[in-house]
Amino acid sequence: MQEGSRHHSPLLGWTPLLLGVGVSWFLYYRTQICRRPRLVSSGPLRWFLENHCPIVVEKFCPTFWCHGGRLQTIVRVLLASRPHISYRNEVISTEDGGQISLDWVDNDESPKFRDSTSRPTIILLPGLTGNSQQSYILQLVRQATSDGYRCVVFNNRGFGGEKLLTHRTFCAANTQDLTRVVQHVHGCHPAAPLVAVGVSLGGMMLLNYLASSGPRSQLCAALVYSTPWDVFVSTASLEQPLNYQLFNRALVTTLRNTVHKFREVIGRVFDVEHILESHSIREFDERYTSIVFGYDSCDDYYRDASPHHKLHKIKTPVLCLNAADDPFSPSEALPLDEASCHPYVALLVPAHGGHIGFLDGLYPVHQQYMNRVFSQFVDAALQQRDELWNITKNGLKN
Numbered sequence: 001m002q003e004g005s006r007h008h009s010p011l012l013g014w015t016p017l018l019l020g021v022g023v024s025w026f027l028y029y030r031t032q033i034c035r036r037p038r039l040v041s042s043g044p045l046r047w048f049l050e051n052h053c054p055i056v057v058e059k060f061c062p063t064f065w066c067h068g069g070r071l072q073t074i075v076r077v078l079l080a081s082r083p084h085i086s087y088r089n090e091v092i093s094t095e096d097g098g099q100i101s102l103d104w105v106d107n108d109e110s111p112k113f114r115d116s117t118s119r120p121t122i123i124l125l126p127g128l129t130g131n132s133q134q135s136y137i138l139q140l141v142r143q144a145t146s147d148g149y150r151c152v153v154f155n156n157r158g159f160g161g162e163k164l165l166t167h168r169t170f171c172a173a174n175t176q177d178l179t180r181v182v183q184h185v186h187g188c189h190p191a192a193p194l195v196a197v198g199v200s201l202g203g204m205m206l207l208n209y210l211a212s213s214g215p216r217s218q219l220c221a222a223l224v225y226s227t228p229w230d231v232f233v234s235t236a237s238l239e240q241p242l243n244y245q246l247f248n249r250a251l252v253t254t255l256r257n258t259v260h261k262f263r264e265v266i267g268r269v270f271d272v273e274h275i276l277e278s279h280s281i282r283e284f285d286e287r288y289t290s291i292v293f294g295y296d297s298c299d300d301y302y303r304d305a306s307p308h309h310k311l312h313k314i315k316t317p318v319l320c321l322n323a324a325d326d327p328f329s330p331s332e333a334l335p336l337d338e339a340s341c342h343p344y345v346a347l348l349v350p351a352h353g354g355h356i357g358f359l360d361g362l363y364p365v366h367q368q369y370m371n372r373v374f375s376q377f378v379d380a381a382l383q384q385r386d387e388l389w390n391i392t393k394n395g396l397k398n
Contacts, residue, residue, distance in 0.1 A: 033352065034061040038324075040339045041346035044391035049319070049346055052380035055372050060350040063359045069325030070246060072354030080135035081365045083142045087132060087153070091162050092184055098168060100177055101160025102184075103132040103153040105145055112148030120193045120382055121150045121185055125178070125202030127226075127356065128281075129254040131159045136199060136225075136356050136367060143371040147379065150192070154181045154202075164262040167269040171293050172204040172231075173305035175212050182209070186218045193385070195378055196222045199356060200328065203227035203320070204307055210318060211310035221381035221388070222318040225370060226326055226356045230333040231302035235282050243327050247355075248280055255284050308335040311345055317388055319346050319377050321370070323353030343392045348373070 039046060039056050049056045066075045087103035094100060106116070113119035122144045126137050132153035141151045155161070156170040157177065170177060186194055196219050198206030203224030210217055228234035238248045256276050263272045270288060278284040282298065290301035320339075324331040331349070339347045350358070358369040381388055 029061075029064050029067075033064070033067050034059045035351050036060075037348050037350040039346065039348055040336050042341055042343050045317070045343060045346050048380070048384070048388060048391055049377075052384055053319075053373075053376040055369075055376050056348055060352070060358070060369060061360055062350075062352040062357075063361060063364045066359065066364075067352045069323060069327050069352065069354040069357070070242075072323070072325075072352065072357030072359050073327060074246065075364065076136075076354070076357045076359055076367070079359075079363070079365050080139070080367060082133075082135045083138050085132075085138050085141050089161075092180070094177060094180055096166055096168065098157055098164075098166045098177075099162055100157060100181060101155040101162040102181065103155065103160070105141055105151040107145045107148065107150050110145070110148040110150075116150075117189065117191045118193075119148070119150050119189070120195060120378075121152065121189055122378070123181065123185060123194065123196040124151060124153045125196065125198040125206055126153065126155070126159075127200030127202050129159065129251060129258075130199070130202070131155045131161075136370065139367050139371060140197060140199075140374060143374055144378075147375055149195075149378070150189070152181075152185055154178065158258050158262060164265055167266045168292050169258070169289075170205075171289050171301065171305065172201050173208055173301060174293050175205060175209040178205055178209045179213070182218050193220050193382055194218055195220060195381065197374065198222070198224045198227070200226050200228065204305060207307035207314070207318070207320075208305070208310065210316050211307065211313035213316075214313055215315040217316045219316050220385060221378070222316055223374060223377055224318065224320045226322060226329060227307065227320060228329040228333070229306065229308040229322075229335055230329075231306045232299075233333040234329055235302065237327055237330050239280060239282070244280070247327065252278055252281050252284050255281070259288065308333065308338070311335055311338045311342055314342075314344050317344050317381060317392055319348060319373070321348045321350075321353075321358070321373055323355070323358065324349055324351050325353065326355045328355040 036059050090102045091099050124137055126134050144151050158164045158169045196206050204227055206224055259266055259275050275288045278287055286298040290298045295301040339345050360369055
């Protein structure tokens with residue numbers, strides 16, 4: 001026997017162990033991680049969603065190497081693709097002398113809705129510090145235009161490239177700007193069905209709008225992603241040491257930079273240097289947001305901004321996608337009891353997904369799950385409008 005045949009690679013002894021670990025992890029992933037999301041709604045609305053939106057009964061299999069909430073949140077920012085979208089910009093005025101930047105995609109080449117007057121319009125609301133150039137907005141716009149719809153992104157004051165004309169920017173509780181946008185968009189295309197989609201803080205603003213407008217809402221349906229339902233719970237979570245380092249500090253830095261950018265106009269009313277010393281979102285809201293919108297305290301603002309206690313006022317069908325491991329909106333803040341008997345509101349809660357993550361596939365450069373939820377729900381809400389209206393109206397009577 002040759003000398004070389006008596007020696008074996010050290011790795012050969014580890015091979016069975018490595019294979020066993022791999023098989024064990026695969027079984028754990030398939031049985032414990034890949035799970036059907038929890039659907040919380042009233043019976044009639046649940047029936048509608050299960051019959052017209054297959055995704056609500058399918059398992060969600062997050063990317064196996066980053067299924068945790070924080071990783072999903074971070075990896076989405078690092079890997080998500082940014083499709084090229086050509087916008088048509090429009091700036092509209094507000095009653096207080098401000099202005100709002102709207103970015104449109106008219107989709108005149110839509111093969112599904114050739115008549116522009118009746119082509120459905122999707123209003124998209126980005127999250128805190130976001131605008132029409134965020135990757136999640138760009139991907140939703142691409143999906144919506146692929147489905148044949150017209151899109152308009154509502155950029156909050158100061159974040160859409162326009163000048164800030166007043167010392168006021170935006171907050172989650174105040175819906176005056178969104179009301180102005182909805183009325184304007186509806187006025188531009190009065191025969192077109194109108195659907196709104198809000199992400200994170202944009203979802204809070206949208207839910208607060210639906211609650212304040214009640215049956216007068218001009219939307220036929222709404223969809224929100226990763227909404228912080230109770231701001232007190234969300235703030236406490238984001239102030240935990242790791243979450244502060246990963247998320248809170250970066251967000252407040254962007255907010256401070258915006259104040260610095262418009263310090264000339266904001267400085268007419270506020271001590272800008274005091275605002276720029278904010279080290280957290282709560283400190284920023286204490287020194288600026290709550291004051292500019294007339295609240296006696298930051299707690300009063302947070303109480304008014306939280307949508308979880310306003311669900312009973314909503315009279316528009318809305319689907320809410322929240323991951324149970326969202327570091328921005330922990331699962332204990334989800335209004336599960338309220339939604340379980342609400343005729344208009346449904347919560348779809350995957351066990352994993354993080355904040356605006358919901359990544360699946362081996363290399364998650366596209367937010368496929370968010371897009372599929374959007375595509376199926378909006379199509380069902382538009383194509384089955386009469387059925388959806390009847391079951392929500394009857395559910396309200398019951």
